[in-house]
Amino acid sequence: MLFPTDQYPKLRAIDIRHVVHDGHPSLLLRDPLQISDRFLVISQGLGPALLFCDGKHHRTAIAGKLRSMLGVPVDGALINDLVDALDEALLLDNLRFKVEHERTLARYRAAPFRPPALAGTSYPADPAELRRLLDKFVAAAGPVTPAPPTGRGILSPHIDYARGGLVYAQVWQRAAEMVRAAEIILLIGTDHYSPEPVTLTRQQYATPFGVLPTDGAVVDALAAAIGEEYAFAGELYHRVEHSLELVAVWLQYVRGDRPCPVVPILVGTFARFLDGGDPATDRRLESLIATLRQVIASRRALVVISGDMSHVGPAFGGAPLSDVDKEALRRADEQVIDRMRAGDAAGFFRTIAGTGDRQNICGLPPAYLALRLMDAVEGELVGYAQCPADDDGTSVVSICGMVFG
Template sequence: MTVRPPAVAGSFYPADPDQLRAQVDDLLDHAPGAGSHRAVVAPHAGYVYSGSTAAVAYHALRWDDVAQVAILGPTHRVPVRGIAAPQSTTWRTPLGDVAVTIPDAVAALPHVVRDERVHAPEHSLEVHVPFVQRLRPHATVTPLAVGRADEHEVAGVLDVLLADPATAVIISSDLSHYLPYADARRLDDQTLAQVTGLDGTITHEQACGATPVNGLMEHARRHGLALRTLASCSSGDTAGDRSRVVGYATLVLEDRP
């Protein structure tokens, strides 16, 4: 067994297990809704900034019978061609250890590689794991760091993952970065309209997780599904000033109305 230790405990979320448990539970308690969705888009900033929006996404998921939670997020620190699965078999957070599973059908895809260097410092996947541990403590996680890939390659992974009814998927992405509050709101509204309209592809100026989001859009187009926005805000609405904000949103994958 090889263990990946937490990289951002104490910065993005509390390192103390009691404080972390209390914060996660409080965010979930204040999030609306009970879900029936199998795939969501959720932000990955520090919990004080985006945790309330992310909690909406976790409540939107259907947790009954979920045995595996796949998390696809962008690489911020270490570049990689394709989509990187970890070599570690266990991920550790202050709440304990969770087993990693990489389905054989995912590992066999030509654009999926094994690279622990990509995962070691990356926060975009890690920040979701404590919520999974509280909501579905016996589930395994499938962390996939999306590097230089196109929407068809990401959609191919999602096609495999979502063919398994026991798998839930979290697409990890924030929206615009470091714009004044009003400018960020305008750009983020445009981005969300484009994503929910399944209109082409978005750029990394619109969302740091543009590549996995584009893959989800392509998956939706292939299968006649829709994307819908449940919540959106920015750091200017939560714990930051409004001169340079980061945008956040929760979206769900669902049947067309």
């Protein structure tokens, strides 16, 4: 049975990547929520058809729209097959997707904890093996004097350990006493896929080292401040997002068998602010910050920012980087780091927004929120690296580690 939304297909917010398939430029379409494990690879030439999957065009009219746009014949049966394939992969915003979304969300919430999504693939699932891996990174970093336990926050990368392990070790060793002294830890990380500005969860995060208990009372207070429906609209992104998981592993590694309550917060895109906007005008963000400040005032809290720096080069749709370009990138990163070091949330945002976020800094949303939250804080740069992001060494992800006292 077809529902009206099936006749007027509407594409969800999905992950679309350029790939080469059988020697031809293609598009890989994937569900970022991973409700479905299916993915589609379509010809790049079919890409414009996705523009008309907006809920406003009847499926039989899309071929005609493409014909007018491209000036070439378009097979209506091919477009019909594409829409059916999108539906079967749960990539359309329709009843079929909504039913599966609710089932998946119910299972996620009913589980005893959020299982680590990357254990066994990105890092070892066996705790002893994982500890040996992190021990190697710490040994490679050499002696690091811990900062005083009174420190208020840290910035950690969330790139994979294979590329960022040294910077992880530098910052988490520098922050070790701060981490061990904390009575509650606010985990604030990049949400790479959700269109929601802020996403909460009441679920607990697990790693191979154990389960981190989520402070439900704080989550409830945050949800009340920003609105329950708004707070949990994108909750399933917690299930698959790696940014909090990769710092949670280091958190437990440093604390050992002394878990403490955490508050997991994912922060989505700031794109809506980059063209002359100001995140300080967002009523819900301000309510979130005000509520979190009450938490900080009542307990010894540590703010953990999980965010990487720049994403540049062909892997991210840009031009190949030369050594000269990489040095220029370092200088540009230093301007952003300088504003974090000064605890200047507004200046940090303006520095990035002034370029239209040309460097694709995925740590912008969580770092801005954390700087606003900590207020009048001073940062110390502990480590910096430019990590390769393609086989030719012409794309990089830059990362850094900082502690805030």
